[in-house]
Amino acid sequence: xxxxxxxxxxxxxxxxxxxxxxxxxxxxxxxxxxxxxxxxxxxxxxxxxxxxxxxxxxxxxxxxxxxxxxxxxxxxxxxxxxxxxxxxxxxxxxxxxxxxxxxxxxxxxxxxxxxxxxxxxxxxxxxxxxxxxxxxxxxxxxxxxxxxxxxxxxxxxxxxxxxxxxxxxxxxxxxxxxxxxxxxxxxxxxxxxxxxxxxxxxxxxxxxxxxxxxxxxxxxxxxxxxxxxxxxxxxxxxxxxxxxxxxxxxxxxxxxxxxxxxxxxxxxxxxxxxxxxxxxxxxxxxxxxxxxxxxxxxxxxxxxxxxxxxxxxxxxxxxxxxxxxxxxxxxxxxxxxxxxxxxxxxxxxxxxxxxxxxxxxxxxxxxxxxxxxxxxxxxxxxxxxxxxxxxxxxxxxxxxxxxxxxx
Numbered sequence: 001x002x003x004x005x006x007x008x009x010x011x012x013x014x015x016x017x018x019x020x021x022x023x024x025x026x027x028x029x030x031x032x033x034x035x036x037x038x039x040x041x042x043x044x045x046x047x048x049x050x051x052x053x054x055x056x057x058x059x060x061x062x063x064x065x066x067x068x069x070x071x072x073x074x075x076x077x078x079x080x081x082x083x084x085x086x087x088x089x090x091x092x093x094x095x096x097x098x099x100x101x102x103x104x105x106x107x108x109x110x111x112x113x114x115x116x117x118x119x120x121x122x123x124x125x126x127x128x129x130x131x132x133x134x135x136x137x138x139x140x141x142x143x144x145x146x147x148x149x150x151x152x153x154x155x156x157x158x159x160x161x162x163x164x165x166x167x168x169x170x171x172x173x174x175x176x177x178x179x180x181x182x183x184x185x186x187x188x189x190x191x192x193x194x195x196x197x198x199x200x201x202x203x204x205x206x207x208x209x210x211x212x213x214x215x216x217x218x219x220x221x222x223x224x225x226x227x228x229x230x231x232x233x234x235x236x237x238x239x240x241x242x243x244x245x246x247x248x249x250x251x252x253x254x255x256x257x258x259x260x261x262x263x264x265x266x267x268x269x270x271x272x273x274x275x276x277x278x279x280x281x282x283x284x285x286x287x288x289x290x291x292x293x294x295x296x297x298x299x300x301x302x303x304x305x306x307x308x309x310x311x312x313x314x315x316x317x318x319x320x321x322x323x324x325x326x327x328x329x330x331x332x333x334x335x336x337x338x339x340x341x342x343x344x345x346x347x348x349x350x351x352x353x354x355x356x357x358x359x360x361x362x363x364x365x366x367x368x369x370x371x372x373x374x375x376x377x378x379x380x381x382x383x384x385x386x387x388x389x390x391x392x393x394x395x396x397x398x399x400x401x402x403x404x405x406x407x
Contacts, residue, residue, distance in 0.1 A: 049258055059295075070106045094155075112137075116141070120192075137387075153302075183208050185211065191217075204331050212348070214336070215348070249302070251298045327356070336379065338375070381398070
C-alpha cells in the first residue's frame, strides 16, 4: 500500500466532529505528572478519554511481561532545554525538567550497546518481539522519544523544520549525556530512522554503526509523482492538504472517539498484524497487550506527533531530505527493508552512491514496514549481520537467514 493511499484512508475517515472534540479535550484541564503526560484523577469509566500516565506505564509493563530478559525501566532527566539555548523543549511554557522513558535489558559484560528508536505513532514497546534475541548479543537500550510513549510530553509549538528536528535530535543528545554513553549502535525505524540519521550527521563521533529500518525522509517534494500533483489540484486533494498543514493527526481521531477509541485501535492492530499481516501473525495475547499499549500511548496528550507537517510535506516528502546530505555521511550504515515495505529501498540505493562510508542494504522477505514484527528472525539476522564487525568472535558467525538478501 502506498503512503498516499494510507494517508487518504486515515484522513478521510475523520470528521469535523472528531477534530472539534479533540481540540476541546486538548484544552481541558488536567494535572501533569513527572513524565509530562496528562493525568486525570477521574476513574477511567467516567472519563471521555479512558487513559492516564499510570495507564501507559501499566500497559508497558504488561506488554514487556512477554519478554524473558530482565530489564530496568527509568525516567532519564534531560533538563528543560539545550544548554545555552534561550528556548526550552522547545518554546514550552514551562521550565520544568523533561524525562525520556528508557528500558535497558541485561546483557553480557562487554557487549556493544544498541540504542533503539521507534517511529511515528509508536513507542519502544513495538520492539517487544526483538528484545530477547538482541539482548543475547548487545546491551539493548530502547527509548520513547520526547513527546511519545511514557516520556514527557511538553507543549509542542515548534515553528520550523530546523527547530522541530532540534527538538528530537537535541533531546536525544541530552539523553546520551545523562546516560554517559559514548560509542553505540544506533537503530531507528521509519520516522525514528530519519531522526537517527540526522543525529548521526550532527554527532557522528558517538555512533559506531547506524541501522536505518524502513527510514522515512529520503525523498523530496520534487520526487512527487504526476498523479499526486494532479490529485492535490482537485477539491479532495485541497481538503486533505489543508488537514495536513493544519496538523490533523490520526491520534486526534482516537481522542475524539473517546471511549470508542480503544475499539478503533483494536481493529487496526487486528488487521495490520492479523488478517492483513505480511508475515508472522501476532498471537492472541500479543495482539491484546499490544493493542492496549498502543491505545494508551496514542490517546495521551498531543506533543511529539505535531512534528509531522514541519518534517514532511503532504505525501510524506521530506522538507529537508536525507538524500541531499548523503555525501556528508560519516558513519557506516545498514538499511533494512521488508520486501513489502511501502518505503522504497531505492531511496537508500540512491543515497549510497554518494556515500564515502561502508553502506549495505538488506531486504527481509515476508515483511512490510514493521519488519521487526512481521519477520523477527529475519530482522535479527540482518541486525547481527550489520554489526558483525563489532561482535565476537568473527564475521562468519553472523550469516543472513535464508531469503534475507543484501542488494
